[in-house]
Structure formats: C-alpha cells, structure tokens
Amino acid sequence: MRQNSVAAIALAALLLTPAATRALDETKYPDLKGQWVRVGNPNWAPPGAPRPPLTPEYQAVFDANRADMAAGGPGDVPSWYCLPQGMPMMMNIYDPMEIVVTPEITYILISHVNDSYRRIYTDGRGWPAEGEYVLTYAGYSIGKWIDQDGDGRYDMLEVETRLLKNPRTYDASGIPFHKDGKTVVKEQISLDKADNNILHDKITVFDNALTRPWTITKKAARNPKPRPLWRTEACAEDNSMVRIGNDAYYLSAEGQLMPTKKNQPPPDLRYFKQSGEKRP
Amino acid sequence: MKLAALLVSGALAVTSGAALAHHSFAMFDQDNPIELEGTVHEFKFTSPHSFILLRVKDQDGSVTVWNLEAGSPTALSREGWTAKTLKAGDEVRLTVEPLRSGAPGGAWNVNKIKYKDGGPIAVTH
Numbered sequence: 001m002r003q004n005s006v007a008a009i010a011l012a013a014l015l016l017t018p019a020a021t022r023a024l025d026e027t028k029y030p031d032l033k034g035q036w037v038r039v040g041n042p043n044w045a046p047p048g049a050p051r052p053p054l055t056p057e058y059q060a061v062f063d064a065n066r067a068d069m070a071a072g073g074p075g076d077v078p079s080w081y082c083l084p085q086g087m088p089m090m091m092n093i094y095d096p097m098e099i100v101v102t103p104e105i106t107y108i109l110i111s112h113v114n115d116s117y118r119r120i121y122t123d124g125r126g127w128p129a130e131g132e133y134v135l136t137y138a139g140y141s142i143g144k145w146i147d148q149d150g151d152g153r154y155d156m157l158e159v160e161t162r163l164l165k166n167p168r169t170y171d172a173s174g175i176p177f178h179k180d181g182k183t184v185v186k187e188q189i190s191l192d193k194a195d196n197n198i199l200h201d202k203i204t205v206f207d208n209a210l211t212r213p214w215t216i217t218k219k220a221a222r223n224p225k226p227r228p229l230w231r232t233e234a235c236a237e238d239n240s241m242v243r244i245g246n247d248a249y250y251l252s253a254e255g256q257l258m259p260t261k262k263n264q265p266p267p268d269l270r271y272f273k274q275s276g277e278k279r280p
Numbered sequence: 281m282k283l284a285a286l287l288v289s290g291a292l293a294v295t296s297g298a299a300l301a302h303h304s305f306a307m308f309d310q311d312n313p314i315e316l317e318g319t320v321h322e323f324k325f326t327s328p329h330s331f332i333l334l335r336v337k338d339q340d341g342s343v344t345v346w347n348l349e350a351g352s353p354t355a356l357s358r359e360g361w362t363a364k365t366l367k368a369g370d371e372v373r374l375t376v377e378p379l380r381s382g383a384p385g386g387a388w389n390v391n392k393i394k395y396k397d398g399g400p401i402a403v404t405h
C-alpha cells in the first residue's frame with residue numbers, strides 16, 4: 001500500500017511537470033554535442049558541380065548577379081551589408097555550429113555575419129496560423145526525430161522550414177530565391193554511420209525559382225577539443241563595404257568611401273553643404 | 281590522418297577567400313592580380329573579415345595605404361594565423377586581387393603572402 005502511494009505520488013509529480021522542464025534522455029538521441037566545423041566548399045554550385053536548376057527568369061537574375069560581381073559589385077548577396085543569411089545559407093556553416101537538443105526544441109547556433117540561431121520545434125506542433133508567426137530569415141522549423149534502424153535510439157532529425165523572409169541567396173555566389181518568398185526547405189540531419197564525428201545535413205529546397213527540387217548534402221566534422229574556441233562574428237564591427245541606396249562602396253584604409261566599379265559616380269550629396277554653395 | 285590534424289591543417293575546410301565570406305570575393309579582379317610590397321600599418325584580426333592596412337610607396341615616392349581584405353578570423357586561424365601573426369612595421373610582399381575600380385583596396389589570402397625577404401609568415405601550427 002505504501003509502495004503504491006509512493007508510485008502514485010511520483011507519477012502525479014511527473015504529470016504535473018511542465019513539458020519544458022523535462023530532462024533530455026540522452027540514451028534516446030544521437031550525440032550532437034560539441035563544435036561542428038564545415039567540411040568542403042560551402043557553395044551550392046562550386047566549379048565542377050551541377051548547375052543550379054533555375055527557371056530561365058531566375059537564371060537571368062543569377063547571371064545579372066554574376067555580371068555585377070564581374071564589374072566589381074557585390075551581386076545582391078544580402079549579407080554583404082550585414083543582413084542575416086537565413087535558411088538555407090546559414091547551413092553552409094561558414095563558421096562553427098553548435099546543436100543543442102532538448103525534448104521539445106533543437107537549437108542550432110552559428111555566429112556568422114551575426115550571432116544567428118534556429119529553433120526546430122519537435123513538440124508535435126503543426127504550422128502556425130496567420131497572426132501566430134512573423135517571417136524570419138531563419139524561418140519556422142518543425143522537426144521530427146526518426147529511429148531508422150529500430151534500436152530505440154533516434155538517429156535522424158527530419159526538418160521542414162517555411163515562413164522565410166526575403167531577401168536571401170543560397171550562398172555568396174548570388175544564386176537567387178523567388179521573390180514570392182514561398183521557399184520550403186526540408187532537411188535530414190544525421191551522424192555518419194561509420195564515423196559519429198561526421199554530421200550530414202541533406203537539404204532539399206522547394207522554390208518557385210527552380211525547375212525542380214534541389215538537393216545537396218552538407219557535411220561537418222566535430223572538433224575534438226573538449227573546450228573549443230567560440231568566436232563571435234559581428235558583421236557591422238568592421239565591414240569594409242558600405243551600402244548607400246542600392247549602391248556598394250568600399251572603405252579606404254582611412255575610412256573614406258571608394259568606388260568598387262570603374263567610373264562609379266559618388267553618392268548623392270544633395271543634403272551636404274558643398275564648398276561655395278548654400279544649403280537648400 | 282587523424283580528425284584533429286585535419287582540422288588544424290585546414291584540410292577539412294576550403295580556405296579560398298571566394299568561398300568563405302558574407303560577400304563574394306568575385307567582386308575583386310581575380311583575373312588580373314597585382315604584386316604589392318609594403319609595410320604593415322595595421323593588421324586587423326576582426327569580423328567579419330581580417331584586414332591588412334599596407335603602406336605602399338608609389339613610384340613618385342608618395343605613400344598610399346591599401347585596405348586589403350582576407351577571410352574571417354575563423355578561416356585564418358585554421359591556417360595558424362592569430363591576431364599577432366602580423367604587426368605594424370612588418371615588411372611583406374603579397375599577391376592581391378584588386379578592386380575593379382582601381383582604388384587602393386583588394387583581397388589576399390594566406391597562401392600568397394611572405395615577408396619582404398621571401399621568408400614565410402610564421403604561423404602557429
């Protein structure tokens with residue numbers, strides 16, 4: 001009778017415990033702790049890789065971005081003026097990544113351009129209704145843990161991300177997304193079966209600028225240092241590039257504006273008093 | 281090769297400036313690089329990118345300070361660079377991909393810089 005009372009009290013306590021305070025049963029999840037460092041080229045279409053499956057309209061946008069770079073411009077890659085890279089570009093893992101798993105949310109933390117993070121909700125929720133979300137560069141992610149081999153331990157996190165804010169590109173080469181903002185990103189995140197210090201992120205993008213879904217697998221290696229160095233990257237700290245309107249300028253060593261393109265005119269100085277002129 | 285060695289050597293990450301950026305290094309003239317020789321005015325090991333401010337003596341004897349950009353501290357540290365790898369007064373020679381406008385700015389990478397006497401830059405591997 002006394003044992004039943006103790007068990008009943010313990011069960012009641014468990015049921016009354018808010019979901020957020022449940023501890024993670026680490027035996028059920030893959031070990032994703034530590035610092036993850038990118039392996040390989042971060043670009044989605046580096047030399048030798050298949051070309052992006054863009055529609056003719058958006059191939060023209062990409063070509064224009066490349067032409068702008070060839071002329072000295074930044075090619076409409078929004079992070080050049082310190083906008084967050086968002087999804088999926090942040091999963092190019094330009095700077096090291098940390099993954100924090102809790103029962104209800106998995107957090108992905110990366111400091112690149114700015115301190116950026118993702119929340120992947122694994123609490124069984126559905127997509128939010130109008131008024132229950134705002135668009136963000138990282139998007140709204142819902143995930144589901146999968147036990148592929150039935151051994152009682154999850155080995156894959158399937159994620160879908162929607163509700164993304166524009167502008168974004170896939171990488172620094174300027175591959176564009178459709179301006180309708182209806183990108184959907186699906187991922188399968190898992191440890192390598194032969195080496196659990198290698199992480200794979202199979203990313204598939206659905207976007208109206210594409211002729212078909214586009215899949216690529218990103219890879220990261222776990223830093224073996226037990227206490228790795230975590231840098232913070234603040235783009236605005238010492239960005240050499242300056243945006244005025246839609247034009248890019250480059251700072252000189254002394255902090256003055258310089259042109260990036262041949263024959264680029266100076267910015268409009270109509271609100272500055274020029275020598276010998278009266279202010280309007 | 282052990283994982284740790286791969287990470288330290290940078291072999292696991294492409295360190296080309298074109299691939300590691302919040303902007304593309306394709307905006308610099310990669311087809312027409314130039315050689316610069318000068319004195320380090322300041323080495324900025326900062327975000328988002330590291331910079332060498334290089335005092336270069338022009339042919340007429342005047343001095344121009346070039347603003348030269350490389351990868352982030354994360355990228356450079358993989359090659360053994362630290363905030364103390366270069367200091368004001370160091371004399372260096374480097375290959376630069378210049379701004380297409382001709383203004384005194386451009387991009388460099390750790391594989392294309394040496395001391396003026398030809399010696400390699402001392403890193404901490």
